[in-house]
Amino acid sequence: MTTPGTTAPATTPVSGRLRAQLSGLVRRREKDAGDDGVDRGILSDHDRKRGGVRVSMSTVHVILFVGLVIAGLGPLLWLAKAAITPTQDTLSQPFALWPNGMDWENLSAAWNDIHIDRYFFNTLVVAAGSWFFQVFIATTAGYALSVLRPKYAPILNALVLATLFIPAVVLLVPLYLTILHPPVIGVSMLNTYWAVWLPAAANAFNILLMKRFFDSLPREVFEAARTDGAGPLRVFWSIVLPMSKPIIGVVSVFAVIAAWKDFLWPLLVLPDPAVQPLSVRLPAVQSQTELDVFLAALAISTLIPVVLFLVFQRLFLRGAGLGGAVKG
Amino acid sequence: MTLTAKPAAATPPADEPGPPAASARPKRARRSPLTWIRGGGAWNLAFLAPMLIVFGVFSWGPIVQSVVMSFQKTNLVSPPVWVGLDNFARVLSDPNLSTAVLNTMYFAGLALLFGFPLPIIMAVLMSEVKRGKGLYSALAYLPVVVPPVVAVLLWKVFYNASPDGVFNTILGFFGIPPQPWLQSSATAMPSLVIEATWAAAGGSIIIYLAALIAVPPELYDAAEVDGAGIWRKIWHVTLPQLRGILFIMLILQVIGTAQVFLEPYLFTGGGPNNATLTVLLLIYRYAFQNSLGGAYGEATALSLMLAIFLGLLSWLYFKLTDRWSTN
Numbered sequence: 001m002t003t004p005g006t007t008a009p010a011t012t013p014v015s016g017r018l019r020a021q022l023s024g025l026v027r028r029r030e031k032d033a034g035d036d037g038v039d040r041g042i043l044s045d046h047d048r049k050r051g052g053v054r055v056s057m058s059t060v061h062v063i064l065f066v067g068l069v070i071a072g073l074g075p076l077l078w079l080a081k082a083a084i085t086p087t088q089d090t091l092s093q094p095f096a097l098w099p100n101g102m103d104w105e106n107l108s109a110a111w112n113d114i115h116i117d118r119y120f121f122n123t124l125v126v127a128a129g130s131w132f133f134q135v136f137i138a139t140t141a142g143y144a145l146s147v148l149r150p151k152y153a154p155i156l157n158a159l160v161l162a163t164l165f166i167p168a169v170v171l172l173v174p175l176y177l178t179i180l181h182p183p184v185i186g187v188s189m190l191n192t193y194w195a196v197w198l199p200a201a202a203n204a205f206n207i208l209l210m211k212r213f214f215d216s217l218p219r220e221v222f223e224a225a226r227t228d229g230a231g232p233l234r235v236f237w238s239i240v241l242p243m244s245k246p247i248i249g250v251v252s253v254f255a256v257i258a259a260w261k262d263f264l265w266p267l268l269v270l271p272d273p274a275v276q277p278l279s280v281r282l283p284a285v286q287s288q289t290e291l292d293v294f295l296a297a298l299a300i301s302t303l304i305p306v307v308l309f310l311v312f313q314r315l316f317l318r319g320a321g322l323g324g325a326v327k328g
Numbered sequence: 329m330t331l332t333a334k335p336a337a338a339t340p341p342a343d344e345p346g347p348p349a350a351s352a353r354p355k356r357a358r359r360s361p362l363t364w365i366r367g368g369g370a371w372n373l374a375f376l377a378p379m380l381i382v383f384g385v386f387s388w389g390p391i392v393q394s395v396v397m398s399f400q401k402t403n404l405v406s407p408p409v410w411v412g413l414d415n416f417a418r419v420l421s422d423p424n425l426s427t428a429v430l431n432t433m434y435f436a437g438l439a440l441l442f443g444f445p446l447p448i449i450m451a452v453l454m455s456e457v458k459r460g461k462g463l464y465s466a467l468a469y470l471p472v473v474v475p476p477v478v479a480v481l482l483w484k485v486f487y488n489a490s491p492d493g494v495f496n497t498i499l500g501f502f503g504i505p506p507q508p509w510l511q512s513s514a515t516a517m518p519s520l521v522i523e524a525t526w527a528a529a530g531g532s533i534i535i536y537l538a539a540l541i542a543v544p545p546e547l548y549d550a551a552e553v554d555g556a557g558i559w560r561k562i563w564h565v566t567l568p569q570l571r572g573i574l575f576i577m578l579i580l581q582v583i584g585t586a587q588v589f590l591e592p593y594l595f596t597g598g599g600p601n602n603a604t605l606t607v608l609l610l611i612y613r614y615a616f617q618n619s620l621g622g623a624y625g626e627a628t629a630l631s632l633m634l635a636i637f638l639g640l641l642s643w644l645y646f647k648l649t650d651r652w653s654t655n
Contacts, residue, residue, distance in 0.1 A: 009362060022476075026372075040545045040548065041455050041456050041540070041548070042452070042455070042456060042548060042557065042558060042561050042562055042565075042566055044548065044549075044552055046520055046552075046559060053558070057420075057456065060453055061453075062455060062458075064453050065464070065465070068464060068467040068468055069467060071471070072467040072468055072469075072470040072471055073467060073470060075471070075474075075482060075483075075486070075526075076470065078342075078494070079482055080483075090489075091490075091520065092492050093492070094492065094493070094494045094497055095494075095497060096366060107430045126552070135618075136378060137378050140373070140375045140376070140379065141378070141379035142379050143375055143500060144372055144375035144376045144379075145376075148368065148371065148375060150368075150369065150372040150374045154362060156376070156380075159388065160379075160381075163383070163387050163388070163641075164392070164638065165639050165642050165643060165646075166391055166635060167343055167583070167587065167635050167638040167639065167642075168587070168636050169631050169634055169635060169638075170390075170391060170394045170631045170632060170634075170635040171387070171390045171391065171394065171626050172611065172612075172615070172627075172630050173397070173611075173615050173622075173627045173631065174390035174391075174393035174394045174397060174628065174629060175386060175392065175403075176615070176616075177393070177397075177402075177624065178385060178386065178389065178390055178393070183385060189482050193487065198382055198385070198386055199386040199387075200388040201382045201386075202382045202383050202386040204589075207379065208513070208539070212361075231371070232371040232372075232375070233371070235395065236375070236569070241406055241448060246404070252584065260475065260476055261476055261642070263477050263590055264474065264589055264590070264593075264612075268616065277473055277478040278475075278477075279476075279478075280477075282477055282478065282481060283481060283594055286481065291485070294481075295482075295485065298478050298481055298482055301473050301475060301478050302475070302478050304395065305473050305474070305475060306470070306473055306474070307471075309466075309473040310466075313462070316469070316473070317462075317466070317469060317534055319464055322442070
């Protein structure tokens with residue numbers, strides 16, 4: 001999310017473009033980082049030696065660090081504390097550390113009564129399906145448009161690119177009606193995961209990214225394979241896909257994060273609580289849940305992505321440099 | 329060969345340029361299904377089919393449908409009726425529209441005021457940190473990792489308006505009286521913007537950090553030779569070098585904030601007294617929260633107007649970035 005305010009069903013149409021442009025910058029950074037002599041910023045070594053600058057820079061660093069800890073870590077630490085504090089204490093003394101003891105029951109109550117396990121599983125199903133269909137569509141279409149390149153490819157390419165200019169908001173109502181009355185099959189897709197997976201797969205940015213990557217692969221390899229008698233399917237499966245692991249990784253990360261964060265679209269097409277992901281279920285149970293148990297549920301739902309982030313920090317931050325980790 | 333059974337394909341020598349009738353244009357011979365298959369046409373189509381189906385049904389179709397529907401009255405029971413510009417007229421005469429547009433502009437303006445300069449300043453300061461840069465980035469990015477829904481629900485607790493609420497307690501440390509936060513129409517929108525800024529700043533900071541590192545160090549060396557101090561280096565080197573990325577982030581932020589939904593929906597539901605009713609929330613209300621059944625025509629008409637505005641913005645963005653990247 002590069003912008004305050006989460007966008008509707010899909011990512012902002014132009015954020016993809018930004019990612020593509022920034023990938024160049026990030027590559028330059030990595031090259032420079034290896035060479036210490038080049039790595040300088042606004043302040044020169046001379047600046048840093050001046051007394052006034054040194055004192056004010058130290059002050060700035062202390063303020064910056066304290067500010068980041070309070071703003072970045074503070075809310076999460078508070079949530080962790082509140083998750084094991086009785087409701088009364090959280091309401092009357094929000095900053096007191098367990099004046100009346102801890103309440104570990106909250107965690108098990110949240111897990112068992114709100115059924116976090118079940119909704120967490122639903123979130124996983126949504127994310128896994130969205131990931132599969134996005135990667136499937138992006139690789140097959142990218143291969144056809146870049147490598148097979150039939151005569152009509154430029155027209156299709158233009159049609160796909162055109163959808164990048166259309167903000168997600170236009171699709172909201174007609175897409176919802178399409179889910180209610182899909183063409184040909186005629187059975188409503190409401191409350192099925194297809195309703196989330198398939199619209200997510202119609203992602204022009206993925207195809208653009210994939211096609212650009214395929215365009216950069218050496219043609220001679222495909223020619224050689226064809227001469228050896230490999231058909232289009234075999235070239236795709238045994239040559240193009242193995243060479244495309246990096247870009248498939250990028251598309252996968254974006255797909256999973258977007259599916260994880262999405263709210264409005266699953267809210268519309270998954271009205272049945274039994275199939276809802278965590279993001280849709282949490283606001284719905286809020287009114288019927290006691291505050292301490294609800295905060296415990298929020299804490300558990302935060303724990304998983306935060307732990308993933310801390311483990312794969314470098315990957316996340318590099319992805320973020322490529323585009324603010326999707327705004328959803 | 330089963331194809332010979334069909335009269336249409338009964339002229340088999342497919343590898344020949346074509347029948348004499350077509351010899352005026354020898355290169356573009358009349359193609360039989362067989363040459364099409366031999367040329368890989370079937371494979372092309374097989375690889376394109378998933379994309380064509382998914383885009384046709386879930387992207388191109390709905391885009392066309394949204395234009396059609398904005399001129400129709402649709403209620404899912406009886407067949408749609410053409411009503412001309414009625415939907416647009418009804419949306420434009422809705423007293424809530426001006427409220428929603430003004431609120432959305434207010435949100436976007438405040439978000440620009442709080443949320444645009446803050447990450448730039450933070451990134452410039454953080455880029456000067458010599459040791460532990462990774463720790464700073466990780467701390468700044470942590471709020472982005474929290475799922476947006478969880479973040480809003482947690483901040484809703486922080487915004488508890490009682491004197492013992494989390495933020496009111498903090499204000500109390502500084503002797504500031506408790507604030508109503510989400511409860512009053514005056515403070516509701518700024519409260520939403522503060523949360524949105526908190527949730528998004530980390531992502532922008534990381535992007536600016538990447539851009540800052542790409543500023544060629546020679547420029548700073550040259551500026552120093554010319555006797556530039558720290559502030560002049562920031563003003564004459566750093567900011568001009570970031571110009572492109574600043575503009576991109578500005579447009580992205582405007583496009584994002586114009587479609588803000590999650591915060592007003594979850595924090596206040598548009599209240600109090602419609603003080604946080606945004607355009608997207610109004611569209612949602614027309615279509616999905618309507619006691620008289622979904623006003624899909626009005627909803628698509630309003631979506632279409634918003635989309636045209638945003639489409640122009642992204643077009644402008646593409647034009648400008650194209651020019652910059654070719655220079």
